[in-house]
Amino acid sequence: MFDIKWIRDNPEAFDAGLARRGLGALSAELIALDEARRSHITKLQEAQARRNAASKEIGKAKASKDEATASALMAEVATLKEFLTSGEEEERVLDGKLRDALSVIPNLPLEDVPEGKDEKDNVEVRRVGEPPKLEGINQPLQHFELGERLGLMDFERAAKLSGARFVVLRGALARLERALGAFMLDLQTGTNGYTEHIVPLLVRDDAAYGTAQLPKFSEDLFRTENGFWLIPTAEVSLTNLVREEILDEDALPMRLTAQTPCFRSEAGSAGRDTRGMIRQHQFTKVELVSITTAEQALDEHERMTACAEEVLKRLGLPFRTMLLCTGDMGFASRKTYDIEVWLPGENTYREISSCSVCGDFQGRRMNARYRPKGAKDTRFVHTLNGSGLAVGRTLIAVMENYQQADGSILVPEVLRPYMGGLERIEKVQ
Structure with missing residues (x-):
């Protein structure tokens, strides 16, 4: 199993190692999977931060007896909660896709290993x-x-x-x-x-x-x-x-x-x-x-x-x-x-x-x-x-x-x- 961070930092070395194994380049495909995962995680983090902020705002709105604002904020929190619930499942799916892709890639040979087919x-x-x-x-x-x-x-x-x-x-x-x-x-x-x-x-x-x-x-x-x-x-x-x-x-x-x-x-x-x-x-x-x-x-x-x-x-x-x-x-x-x-x-x-x-x-x-x-x-x-x-x-x-x-x-x-x-x-x- 490879460290995706290492692949992101060293795509050419990773692909060169795979080439010695007789395999095609895979770094771009793996990095794309990781980008999708990371982007989704960022959205979840932003949604969670907004949910926390909105929850605090609800208290303030109710304290000032602004029921319209409080209702709007509560509706927003409910929507965010629904997004986070479905988003967590999507995160597991994206994690699984990256893990599955990494799991079937062979290890990279050391430099002193001779190249050959069989x-x-x-x-x-x-x-x-x-x-x-x-x-x-x-x-x-x-x-x-x-x-x-x-x-x-x-x-x-x-x-x-x-x-x-x-x-x-x-x-x-x-x-x-x-x-x-x-x-x-x-x-x-x-x-x-x-x-x-x-x-x-x-x-x-x-x-x-x-x-x-x-x-x-x-x-x-x-x-x-x-x-x-x-x-x-x-x-x-x-x-x-x-x-x-x-x-x-x-x-x-x-x-x-x-x-x-x-x-x-x-x-x-x-x-x-x-x-x-x-x-x-x-x-x-x-x-x-x-x-x-x-x-x-x-x-x-x-x-x-x-x-x-x-x-x-x-x-x-x-x-x-x-x-x-x-x-x-x-x-x-x-x-x-x-x-x-x-x-x-x-x-x-x-x-x-x-x-x-x-x-x-x-x-x-x-x-x-x-x-x-x-x-x-x-x-x-x-x-x-x-x-x-x-x-x-x-x-x-x-x-x-x-x-x-x-x-x-x-x-x-x-x-x-x-x-x-x-x-x-x-x-x-």
């Missing part, structure tokens, strides 16, 4: 590790081939229960997913300073609006019949913990994490990643959220990205970190790093985490503020979010990178304590 224009920042040489394997299997051959991954039974884009994991693979989530949480809380939370999976409209899932992306969400939204990521719940609050600057940065199921309708992704676990309606993710001041935000972005990368380093999984171009960024982001893990079965890198800095875009939508030291005024918080990591996709990466010639999967050493000492996942007998 993922082909993203820029590689670094690469860690090399794709493994899988001994005795000419053609690496994809995760769903491995899982089905092991008898531990079942898409058919999941489809009977829920349809496409669901999976049933059993036995050692189910435990491996649980182990990965626990390992990630222990790393992020024990080493990286995030505070673990258990948060609601169902949220109200204003929470989904606060992190910018609504109104623009309602089709990407699942909604219950009684009006709740299933969270697409714990970012929604974690970030909204500070909504409508005023924080002390000393409390920032706040670093929050949670492991939750996530639910996405995958609207518009028909035909994409239809096999396996890459793109599902329900998946598990460990989310990282930071609440900061403006001055802290960019350093916190680098730190958050490093925290997500550390998971892959400790698991021994090759990855690369990409700086997304203007055409591939998320709606609320000002700058995003995608971390992509190597998948031997696909012979390519696939996204496993996105770490974004959002400026005060979400802070404004949530009315979340902080008070700088020694200051009376408040400022909107800056927010960041990232995956630390997507647990299901990490499971996929472990399976494919640690597959053996006999179809078994080695368990990375850092996960073995979480697996009861199990070193290898083998076919169910």
Whole structure:
């Protein structure tokens, strides 16, 4: 969400930022909406002032026994009251039009974000590790081939229960997913300073609006019949913990994490990643959220990205970190790093985490503020979010990178304590 005053003062900069997003100029349209709103408010203020003055004049007229003047003034006050009543409703309508127009405009990219149309224009920042040489394997299997051959991954039974884009994991693979989530949480809380939370999976409209899932992306969400939204990521719940609050600057940065199921309708992704676990309606993710001041935000972005990368380093999984171009960024982001893990079965890198800095875009939508030291005024918080990591996709990466010639999967050493000492996942007998 943007500050209309900033747009009024900086229309060229606003339109230039939108142009980098591939959008046309909108400042004139928004300023016109604001002018109509401001003009109407001025009329209401003038009418209220006249009503107050006329009310005082009625008393004077009656005191001097000038009934004709008093009657005329009373009629005028009645007319003004009627205008003010209808005018207040019109003010709400004009406020809503401006708010609705601002709500569907994406955030403006930072200056160092490369321009581009899609993922082909993203820029590689670094690469860690090399794709493994899988001994005795000419053609690496994809995760769903491995899982089905092991008898531990079942898409058919999941489809009977829920349809496409669901999976049933059993036995050692189910435990491996649980182990990965626990390992990630222990790393992020024990080493990286995030505070673990258990948060609601169902949220109200204003929470989904606060992190910018609504109104623009309602089709990407699942909604219950009684009006709740299933969270697409714990970012929604974690970030909204500070909504409508005023924080002390000393409390920032706040670093929050949670492991939750996530639910996405995958609207518009028909035909994409239809096999396996890459793109599902329900998946598990460990989310990282930071609440900061403006001055802290960019350093916190680098730190958050490093925290997500550390998971892959400790698991021994090759990855690369990409700086997304203007055409591939998320709606609320000002700058995003995608971390992509190597998948031997696909012979390519696939996204496993996105770490974004959002400026005060979400802070404004949530009315979340902080008070700088020694200051009376408040400022909107800056927010960041990232995956630390997507647990299901990490499971996929472990399976494919640690597959053996006999179809078994080695368990990375850092996960073995979480697996009861199990070193290898083998076919169910």
